[in-house]
Amino acid sequence: MKTSGKVxxxxxxRIRDSKRFEIRSENLPTWCPGCGYFxxxxxxxxxxxxxxxxHHQIVIVSGIGCAGRYPFFSHTYGLxxxxxxxxxxxxxxxxxxxxxxxxxxxxxxxxxxxxxxxxPHISRRNVDVNYLLFDNSIYGLTKGQPSPSSPVGFKTKxxxxxxxxxxxxxxxxxxxxxxxxxxRLFAGDPxxxxxxxxxGIRHKGFSFFHLYTSCVTFDKAFKTWEHxxxxxxxxxxxxxxxxxxxxxxxxxDDPFSLGIVYKRME
Amino acid sequence: MMAQVxxxxxICGMSGDxxxxxxxxxxxxxxxxxxxxxxxxxYPAEIRGFGRCVTHSRVGDREMRALSDRTHVLIxxxxxxxxxxxxxxxxxxxxxxxxxPPSYVEEGASIAAHVEPDARLFGMPFSELAAAASGSTxxxxxxxxxxxxxxxxxxxxxFHEVIEKKFKAKGEKVLDANLKSFDAGHxxxxxxxxxxxxxxxxxxxxxxxxxxxxxxxxxxxxxxEKAGMGEPVYPPLExxxxxxxxxxxxxxxxxxxxxxxxxxxLDAGLALYFGYPITPATPIMESLAKxxxxxxxxxxxxxDEIASIGAVLGSFFAGKRAMTATxxxxxxxxxxxxxxxxxxxxxxxxxxxxxxxxxxxxxSKTEQSDLHAAxxxxxxxxxxxxxxxxxxxECYDFTLMSFxxxxxxxxxxxxxTDFFLNxxxxxxxxxxxxxxxxxxxxxxxxxxxxxRYERYSITESGISPRAIPGAEGFLFSxxxxxxxxxxxxxxxxxxxxxxxxxxxxxIRGALKDLxxxxxxxxxxxxDVGVIAWGSTFGxxxxxxxxxxKEGMQVGALKITSLFPYHxxxxxxxxxxxxxxxxxxLNYEGQLANLIGHLHAKDVVRLNRTTGMPMSPTLIYExxxxxx
Numbered sequence: 001m002k003t004s005g006k007v008x009x010x011x012x013x014r015i016r017d018s019k020r021f022e023i024r025s026e027n028l029p030t031w032c033p034g035c036g037y038f039x040x041x042x043x044x045x046x047x048x049x050x051x052x053x054x055h056h057q058i059v060i061v062s063g064i065g066c067a068g069r070y071p072f073f074s075h076t077y078g079l080x081x082x083x084x085x086x087x088x089x090x091x092x093x094x095x096x097x098x099x100x101x102x103x104x105x106x107x108x109x110x111x112x113x114x115x116x117x118x119x120p121h122i123s124r125r126n127v128d129v130n131y132l133l134f135d136n137s138i139y140g141l142t143k144g145q146p147s148p149s150s151p152v153g154f155k156t157k158x159x160x161x162x163x164x165x166x167x168x169x170x171x172x173x174x175x176x177x178x179x180x181x182x183x184r185l186f187a188g189d190p191x192x193x194x195x196x197x198x199x200g201i202r203h204k205g206f207s208f209f210h211l212y213t214s215c216v217t218f219d220k221a222f223k224t225w226e227h228x229x230x231x232x233x234x235x236x237x238x239x240x241x242x243x244x245x246x247x248x249x250x251x252x253d254d255p256f257s258l259g260i261v262y263k264r265m266e
Numbered sequence: 267m268m269a270q271v272x273x274x275x276x277i278c279g280m281s282g283d284x285x286x287x288x289x290x291x292x293x294x295x296x297x298x299x300x301x302x303x304x305x306x307x308x309y310p311a312e313i314r315g316f317g318r319c320v321t322h323s324r325v326g327d328r329e330m331r332a333l334s335d336r337t338h339v340l341i342x343x344x345x346x347x348x349x350x351x352x353x354x355x356x357x358x359x360x361x362x363x364x365x366x367p368p369s370y371v372e373e374g375a376s377i378a379a380h381v382e383p384d385a386r387l388f389g390m391p392f393s394e395l396a397a398a399a400s401g402s403t404x405x406x407x408x409x410x411x412x413x414x415x416x417x418x419x420x421x422x423x424x425f426h427e428v429i430e431k432k433f434k435a436k437g438e439k440v441l442d443a444n445l446k447s448f449d450a451g452h453x454x455x456x457x458x459x460x461x462x463x464x465x466x467x468x469x470x471x472x473x474x475x476x477x478x479x480x481x482x483x484x485x486x487x488x489x490x491e492k493a494g495m496g497e498p499v500y501p502p503l504e505x506x507x508x509x510x511x512x513x514x515x516x517x518x519x520x521x522x523x524x525x526x527x528x529x530x531x532l533d534a535g536l537a538l539y540f541g542y543p544i545t546p547a548t549p550i551m552e553s554l555a556k557x558x559x560x561x562x563x564x565x566x567x568x569x570d571e572i573a574s575i576g577a578v579l580g581s582f583f584a585g586k587r588a589m590t591a592t593x594x595x596x597x598x599x600x601x602x603x604x605x606x607x608x609x610x611x612x613x614x615x616x617x618x619x620x621x622x623x624x625x626x627x628x629x630s631k632t633e634q635s636d637l638h639a640a641x642x643x644x645x646x647x648x649x650x651x652x653x654x655x656x657x658x659x660e661c662y663d664f665t666l667m668s669f670x671x672x673x674x675x676x677x678x679x680x681x682x683t684d685f686f687l688n689x690x691x692x693x694x695x696x697x698x699x700x701x702x703x704x705x706x707x708x709x710x711x712x713x714x715x716x717x718r719y720e721r722y723s724i725t726e727s728g729i730s731p732r733a734i735p736g737a738e739g740f741l742f743s744x745x746x747x748x749x750x751x752x753x754x755x756x757x758x759x760x761x762x763x764x765x766x767x768x769x770x771x772x773i774r775g776a777l778k779d780l781x782x783x784x785x786x787x788x789x790x791x792x793d794v795g796v797i798a799w800g801s802t803f804g805x806x807x808x809x810x811x812x813x814x815k816e817g818m819q820v821g822a823l824k825i826t827s828l829f830p831y832h833x834x835x836x837x838x839x840x841x842x843x844x845x846x847x848x849x850x851l852n853y854e855g856q857l858a859n860l861i862g863h864l865h866a867k868d869v870v871r872l873n874r875t876t877g878m879p880m881s882p883t884l885i886y887e888x889x890x891x892x893x
Contacts, residue, residue, distance in 0.1 A: 025741075027754060056738045059584065071743040072754065077735040078743030079583055081576065082606050088540075088573035092580025092588065093735070095538055095564060100584065100735055121569040 023048050023055065025075045031066060034225075036187030036213030040134060041073065043185075043193025044103070048076075050198055053101050060103045061090040063110035065141050066215075067134040070105045084115025087122045090129045098128070101201060108135040112148040112168050119208075123177035126205040130197070133170055133208070134187075136215040137223050144218030154222060171210045171261055172251040175244065180205040180264040182247065184257065186232045187213035188225065196260055203263065212256070235259035271301065272326040274334040275414070277407075278351050279343030281319050284407035287432075288341070289321025292411060294428040296325045297520040297693050299420055304330040306690040306879065308630075318347040329693075331657065331804030335883045339418075341410050343392070345377040352377075358384050362413050364406070365389030388413060388455075395450040405447025412451025422452050518695045523661040523687040524549040526696065527591065527617055530665030532557055533699035537586040539565045540577040545629040546685045547591040547619040571596035575603045575614065582613040583744065585708075585734035587669050591617035594636050595626060601644035604678045608648040608769065610744040611722065611732070613672035613679075617665065620684040620800075622877050631877030632685035634800050637856035640680045641829045647766055649773040651675060652829040653780065654682040656803035658692040660826065664781075666699055674707040675776045676732055682828065684851070686801040686879045708732060711740055720751040724764060728772030773830055780827035783835045786810060787821025793893045795843030797823045797836070797869075799857050802849055802880040809885035820889055825857070833864055840865045845892045847872060849885050 011028060023045040031037045048058065058076035062068040064083035071078025081089045086104040094102045111119060111133045122129060139145040145158040149170065153162035174182045181203040183196040193211065200207035212232065214223050235257045240246050247262035275292065279285035286307050293305045305323040324334050336356040342348035342363040363377045378387050390413050392406035408429065415425050425448060433441040527550055539558060541551040555565040568574040574590040581588035592600065597618045607614045620636045622628025640652045651671055655664045661683060668679040711719050711731035716739035723730045733740030747755040748762050786807060798806035803824050810822040823839045825831065840846050846869040848858040855871035862869045872888050874880060
């Protein structure tokens with residue numbers, strides 16, 4: 001980071017002064033300007049504030065990638081693990097101390113690619129972990145390769161002829177794996193993220209948050225802000241989030257409807 | 267001269283014959299009769315139909331450290347398979363076999379036609395007797411044991427107790443069938459076997475025949491009704507020795523290496539176990555699944571070994587003791603996260619029960635070929651603690667110890683066992699853990715550090731106080747990236763140099779808490795010094811003790827701390843030896859690679875990759891050739 005010491009100190013001071021940003025750490029995010037992750041960061045910070053969760057009772061576990069850096073930017077306990085393994089590590093944290101509020105965060109490569117084998121199992125075990133999957137359909141930290149949620153035909157330096165593999169639908173996967181709380185959200189709507197997170201954190205059991213976001217640096221064609229804003233819209237008003245079959249239909253029929261897709265009734 | 271019992275009994279059959287079950291019953295009965303037992307099964311990975319099963323039980327009046335190369339009694343449940351055991355028979359060995367085997371057995375397959383003429387043959391119609399007594403031939407393994415008990419004079423009551431314990435849960439009918447099958451064999455042997463046929467096993471005490479039975483009151487007590495009613499009595503070993511012996515023996519239990527690992531973990535206050543099935547570590551998970559919930563703990567069968575070690579790290583991070591157990595292939599999957607434990611300075615306990623490799627290798631055979639993987643496996647300069655028990659008692663001690671080591675040094679600790687160690691049973695004393703051995707060794711930050719806490723502060727010992735989530739005022743993030751003292755990612759040359767040095771200094775410092783090498787010699791200079799680790803050490807020690815008895819200038823050095831290791835002590839031992847011999851169950855000599863440089867000249871390597879435990883005779887012969 002090239003920010004000069006003085007500017008940085010001033011920023012830190014401002015952050016310390018502001019009640020609103022209390023949850024932020026003095027390490028400022030290293031994400032690119034315009035990155036969708038700022039919106040998610042704001043959404044989660046506000047949810048933690050709204051619930052009044054003590055910071056020392058929070059552990060944020062992450063994998064590798066741009067989203068993997070998340071713990072450093074939060075004034076909580078953090079565990080930045082290796083690529084794809086945030087879910088099993090968070091399982092250990094939660095079982096060891098159920099008093100803690102545990103978050104797992106990671107990108108689509110981390111959670112659907114290398115770590116794709118863990119989502120089914122934390123879902124069926126229904127461990128009380130809140131998992132935020134930042135889905136921008138690209139590997140950003142390695143500078144732009146197709147991810148498991150990239151569309152067919154997606155052109156990158158690693159797929160000059162266009163990606164040939166079919167994309168995964170993270171919401172549909174979580175529902176079919178038996179996740180007991182599934183929400184689909186948009187990084188451009190931090191307040192929507194906060195509302196869903198507040199419900200998901202209160203939910204006793206595994207909560208999955210599928211967050212559509214944009215990589216402004218390496219994706220100029222697919223999940224751009226322009227496209228995402230055009231595509232996303234709320235779930236139908238008559239959507240019954242307690243009905244798994246309806247939730248699965250919704251996830252299949254409309255990949256961009258936002259809100260709490262499913263919540264298992266106790 | 268002290269009376270000596272040192273008898274090796276093998277049972278051989280196809281998988282499905284009940285070979286392993288019979289071996290288990292035999293071991294337990296011999297243990298109850300007051301004898302020491304060291305036993306090991308060799309079996310195929312498949313459940314039924316694909317292979318030979320052999321149980322190998324060495325029983326004696328003293329603790330034993332290795333299997334014997336010679337078999338004194340062979341119980342054949344499948345003569346074709348048992349032919350493979352003939353080369354291992356001692357002179358005048360006793361062979362029990364089915365004199366009327368099922369009709370599908372090929373002609374000429376009877377073991378009677380193949381053994382050396384000196385063998386003592388005891389043909390018994392196992393199948394016929396079992397069927398007549400219980401209505402099914404399934405109990406023929408027990409019928410064979412009945413014959414053994416009669417000939418060697420073990421009270422049938424001793425066997426009855428063991429059979430009842432084993433089959434009680436399976437219902438009255440199954441238990442009854444097994445008891446009747448046993449009795450049928452016992453009765454047949456008592457009635458039919460002639461006194462002249464009693465095998466010339468070494469007399470237990472001077473005087474001969476009447477002292478022959480291993481347990482008094484067994485064979486002598488004809489007729490049948492009386493047999494087995496007497497208390498087990500062991501012939502006096504030396505003047506006044508008997509009572510002490512029995513008393514001492516009673517404190518000991520027959521236990522496998524795996525079960526000893528479980529006891530060690532339970533006594534350490536294990537809270538969580540995460541694992542994935544793999545031979546030969548699975549019994550650890552199964553046993554904990556039974557025992558841990560009663561103590562408020564939990565066993566979670568994870569989706570793979572990566573998830574298992576991940577959850578173990580997460581649990582220790584959050585302040586609870588956790589463990590996983592695996593074998594080579596699973597260990598390979600764990601290596602990345604193990605190095606994360608090294609980098610983020612998070613404790614973990616990993617049992618690696620080695621089997622034959624590489625890749626899937628030989629799942630049910632023993633080998634010591636994961637030493638390099640355990641010490642060096644994974645990316646980067648990732649120093650961690652590796653300890654390796656050499657016998658069942660040490661499986662307990664080292665597992666117990668590993669939790670404290672992991673906490674004090676904030677590092678993954680790998681307990682390296684091997685198939686032979688995990689699966690063999692030994693009669694040993696498991697003392698239970700004192701408060702001191704259970705104590706938490708975490709170093710927490712001082713209250714005064716609140717608000718200015720640095721998780722990775724550079725200290726003289728390299729150990730930095732570790733806060734546990736939930737503690738107010740000590741927030742930090744742990745990471746697998748190189749980081750500053752505060753835990754913030756940093757790739758500068760200065761930080762990486764300092765932090766790498768800190769982590770290595772910390773692990774080097776662990777040496778003072780690690781078990782030191784133990785020497786067996788009369789001191790002074792030696793012609794040959796044998797250095798060994800893991801289950802091979804027992805064989806090495808037997809060989810060295812035999813050599814010493816014959817006046818050879820030889821010594822043995824047991825090494826259980828493999829990383830870090832006690833270089834000075836090892837070097838001092840080497841200096842006093844003309845030749846250093848390192849026997850290992852791997853191809854190249856992985857311990858020799860690790861410590862060979864400490865010797866002034868090349869160490870002599872003795873390597874075997876047969877999938878079987880190291881033979882003491884082989885080591886003995888090699889020692890002899892070096893003198």
